[in-house]
Amino acid sequence: MIITIANQKGGVAKTTTSAAFAAGLRQKGYKVLAIDLDPQGNLSDNVGADNLEKPTIYELLKNEVSINDTIQKNNQFDIIPSNIMLAGLEKEIIAELGKEQRLKESLENNDYDYIIIDTPPALGLLTINAFTASDEVIIPTTAGIFSASGITQLYDTIRNVKKYCNSNVKINGILITKFNPRSNNNQDMKNLISKLAEYIDAPVYKSFIRNSVVIEEAQTRKVDIFSYKKDSTVATDYSQFIKEYLSR
Template identity: 35%
Template sequence: MKRKRIFSIANQKGGVGKTTTAINLGAALAMRGKSVVIIDLDPQGNASTGLGIERGARAKTVYDVLLGSDSVETVARPTDVENLAIVPATMDLSSADAELMSTARRVVHLRNALRHRSTPFDYVLIDCPPSLNLLTINAFVASDAVIVPLQAEFFALEGLSQLLLTVREVRETANSDLRIEGIVLTMFDKRNNLCLQVQEDARANLGDLVFKTQIPRNVRLSEAPSYAMPVLNYDPTSRGAIAYRALASELLERNAITKDPAHV
């Protein structure tokens, strides 16, 4: 059986491009023929809205997967993008953190839902909330690796060390296989000196952990969600679309060469 790959897209800071990366990396992988599901793990439900799942159409959500007995494949909704599905979220997810706290197996719910059932997807992208809470821990415990969108701005690297510490803790306790897949610089503006400085620092300190692909600041990326579609559909020739297709290629390449046992 094909092995599915599970990635958390995480950064405890809001507004750094997590949801934009989940939607557009997901769409780019789907357009490469991969079967992809995005798990919307943010109570704000931005990924669900950005992919056109109306609130009224979210009868079953990620909450039912986390704290009920529903499976990923029954809750996943198709999107207008071929091969791309989403497990939607609603505000009721905001109480999940406290509810998970009161269960003995608080960190393994999502892992159980994703790993012990035959989910028919090649790629699972988990769009994490802007917090290192139990929802994010559930995502890390369920994942093969973490993708970190990093907005090139002052203090960006400080927040990163906190995130890396959490990844290390999860590795030491509940998921020894967890890796950092990569850090992707987002909203990059090469005319901005501070952006260039953060990029230099990130590449100097973190080396290959930083994706070669950088996502430029591109207004088409911010417009696409209001048309309920990925930028790859909204404006396929935009710089944002080109960048996310490049990121998907880089991810596929890395995984094919170094991490797929079938290629060893």
């Protein structure tokens, strides 16, 4: 199963969700690979992957190395890291046929149970490669920054990928993140959920992720939230979300 975590807005917890989801699935005994498809390399940094000396997703997408050369084993999950070189890829391959299929082709014949793809805050060629390679998309969003035009654009991009590149891809659900019970009340939440349902043909998960300092503490220590503080609100929220995802 290949799952992309996407939203063209920055700061909505795409990277945090990718890491928690990958670590949680791995701790359930699945074989998990995370792919950092963001030139900012936040996911790579959060798990302490080497994205300077070793080959990254950039070399893989340019067909310069094989997938096994790029996978790094980590105590959290296996990862293909990225770095800023990836920012130039779109221009380098713009005139090439099949440029949307690069990632899909690289992932053929793998033996992972789950591949989780973290994407940049944009709907360009990298994110389109992720949608083309994926079975499912999960959309994290915060209650604060909801915009109807943003969500419509994202939905249209997925529909176009479905039409031209990958008829299988579908949105599995929308995950509300960084929820703050003090500034976001239940009414905000209900409004957000009904707006989302209006603009996008996908369910909103019942589970949502609360705000917590534990996220940044764990990221600084380069450990996953479950190993860091299994009983924290945010570790509980993410395990609840994973349970809900697996029960679908």
